[in-house]
Amino acid sequence: MTVRTATLLGPTAEVPTPSAAVVELLAVLRRHLHMDTAWLGRIEGDLLVIQAISGDGDRFHLTQGSTVRRRRGLYPGVLSGRLPTLIPDTLADPRTADSPTVRELDIRSYVAAPVVTDDGTIYGLLGCLGRRPHRELRERDAQFMLMLAEILRDSVSDLHRMWQAHSQVWLDVSRLIDQGGPTLAFQPVFDLERARIVGVEALSRFPDPCRSTEQWFVAADAVGLTVELELAAVRRALGALPRIPAHIGLAVNASATTLSAGLVEMITGTDADRLLVEITEHQRIADVPEVTRDLDRLRRLGVRFAADDVGAGYSGLEQLVLLRPEIIKMDCSLTQGIDTDPARRAVATGLVHVAEEIGGGGVIAEGIETAGELLTTRDAGIRYGQGFLLGSPTPVLRDACVAADE
Numbered sequence: 001m002t003v004r005t006a007t008l009l010g011p012t013a014e015v016p017t018p019s020a021a022v023v024e025l026l027a028v029l030r031r032h033l034h035m036d037t038a039w040l041g042r043i044e045g046d047l048l049v050i051q052a053i054s055g056d057g058d059r060f061h062l063t064q065g066s067t068v069r070r071r072r073g074l075y076p077g078v079l080s081g082r083l084p085t086l087i088p089d090t091l092a093d094p095r096t097a098d099s100p101t102v103r104e105l106d107i108r109s110y111v112a113a114p115v116v117t118d119d120g121t122i123y124g125l126l127g128c129l130g131r132r133p134h135r136e137l138r139e140r141d142a143q144f145m146l147m148l149a150e151i152l153r154d155s156v157s158d159l160h161r162m163w164q165a166h167s168q169v170w171l172d173v174s175r176l177i178d179q180g181g182p183t184l185a186f187q188p189v190f191d192l193e194r195a196r197i198v199g200v201e202a203l204s205r206f207p208d209p210c211r212s213t214e215q216w217f218v219a220a221d222a223v224g225l226t227v228e229l230e231l232a233a234v235r236r237a238l239g240a241l242p243r244i245p246a247h248i249g250l251a252v253n254a255s256a257t258t259l260s261a262g263l264v265e266m267i268t269g270t271d272a273d274r275l276l277v278e279i280t281e282h283q284r285i286a287d288v289p290e291v292t293r294d295l296d297r298l299r300r301l302g303v304r305f306a307a308d309d310v311g312a313g314y315s316g317l318e319q320l321v322l323l324r325p326e327i328i329k330m331d332c333s334l335t336q337g338i339d340t341d342p343a344r345r346a347v348a349t350g351l352v353h354v355a356e357e358i359g360g361g362g363v364i365a366e367g368i369e370t371a372g373e374l375l376t377t378r379d380a381g382i383r384y385g386q387g388f389l390l391g392s393p394t395p396v397l398r399d400a401c402v403a404a405d406e
Contacts (some may be wrong), residue, residue: 008104010047010067016166018052022155025331026054029148033111033141035128035239037062040152042124043079046070051124059127059222060105074101075125085142086111091135109134111141113149126152136385170223172208173216177225181232182206182216184240184398185393189251189364189386199249199276200400201386202237203393230258231266238270240397248401251276253308264297279323280308296325304361305327311347320358328355330382332367338380339372345380352381 022040030038037055039062041048049066050057057063070076075098077083083095089108090096100108102399109130115123124148176182182204189199206216220229231252237252244250254263254277277298295305306327307319311334320328328351338344348365355363365377368387377385394400 008069008073008100009061010069012063012065012067013104015042015049015051015065019155019158022052022152023054025148025152025155026052029126029128029145030055032144033128033137034110034134035111035130036060038127038166039129040124040126041068041075043122044196048075048125056131059131060103060107061191074099074107074110075112075127078125078127079114079122080246085113086136086137086139087146088135091141092133105129108132109137111137111145113142113145115152118153145215146182148398166223168406173220173223173225173229176206176233177228181229181236183395184211184233184236185395186397187386187393188241188391188400189249189365190390192374192383192385197248197391197401198384199251200397201251201278202240202245202253204233204253205395226255227258227261230254231262234258234263235266235343238266241274243397244274245401246274249274249276251278251306253278253280255280256291259294259298264294264301267301267303268296272298275303276306277303278306278308278329279319279325292322306364309366312349318355324358326361327364327384329364329366332358332387335365335367335373335377335387336369336375339370339376345376348377348382 018040020055026038026040030036035055037053037057037060039053039057040051042051043049044067047069049065050062050064051069053062053064057066062068068075074083077095078085086098087093090102090107092110096102107129109132110127112125112127115126117123126145128145159174183206185203185205186200187203188197189201190196191198204213204216206213208216209358211219217226217229220226234252234254237250241250252275256279259277259279263277299305304326306329307323307325308329309331310320310328311331330348330351334344334347338348346362351363355361362383364384364386365373365380365382366386368374368377368385368389370389373387374385391400
């Protein structure tokens with residue numbers, strides 16, 4: 001079946017998540033008509049892209065994101081009016097008996113109607129499929145389908161706008177990845193006791209000033225390109241490693257998923273014992289089971305790990321237990337104001353003890369911006385610091401590496 005449907009079904013597409021109202025409407029439609037599958041599809045060039053589905057879609061090789069090619073699908077006939085809204089028995093009807101779609105997907109009955117946006121343009125198709133003939137279907141069932149298609153007008157207009165926005169994000173991120181990924185700025189990390197630089201963190205910088213770095217990664221995540229974008233940034237950072245003095249390490253950022261999506265292979269063969277991989281706490285390590293294996297593989301190469309942004313959210317303690325990082329990076333929300341807030345000082349002191357117990361490498365205080373914050377973090381036992389007071393991010397690698405030594 002897979003071979004025979006290859007010419008009928010197109011590539012899987014990225015689609016925005018449909019609203020709960022659309023999903024519920026499809027379920028109502030399927031139950032009302034006693035059909036096996038109900039779906040909403042968008043016309044995209046020569047493809048019908050399945051946006052939402054209810055019921056046994058696998059029976060017809062359809063899932064959210066599946067595509068059907070125009071030249072072999074039933075849907076062009078429905079859109080043009082050549083085929084009716086309802087056919088109770090596709091093999092008994094001469095208009096569909098010889099259709100490749102009917103034969104290859106074993107569609108024995110269907111009900112389908114065009115869906116238009118609020119400006120009157122064709123959005124796509126609302127449909128139901130059956131695995132057996134439904135000779136009990138009547139014209140009023142076709143009218144019911146047309147009524148629901150009209151109800152969907154506002155919802156598909158929202159989906160259309162979402163799709164346009166997602167498409168633009170996908171194009172922006174894809175273009176950036178193809179160009180080698182984001183540019184980099186390097187910010188020095190200091191040994192606060194010795195007042196000298198021990199590392200630089202490679203920070204991603206993006207071309208659109210209206211979208212922050214965090215917004216770029218959130219947008220990439222929405223269209224499924226986070227891993228590729230992170231790998232592109234790490235690849236560019238690794239290219240700078242030979243230009244960094246041998247006594248200075250390099251920190252790069254990666255999510256838990258990226259660890260198991262090519263990072264091991266990318267780092268193999270580099271000066272891995274100079275690398276610190278910062279794992280953000282915004283994605284739970286427990287949600288990516290293979291990460292533990294790849295953490296071990298990278299550690300055997302000499303890579304060290306940092307738990308990033310600790311204190312910025314609520315999953316930090318769990319991350320620390322699972323990751324057991326060599327370094328804990330205390331989020332700037334805890335650093336800023338630490339000199340006037342006993343609670344922040346208490347948390348900082350606690351993190352120093354945790355770091356000593358689980359990794360032995362120490363804590364980096366992020367976001368040091370005043371002399372008071374610097375003095376207090378050092379008095380709390382925090383060994384390393386990073387922030388605008390000590391050194392701003394700079395695209396010139398030499399400036400970042402020399403800043404502390406002067």
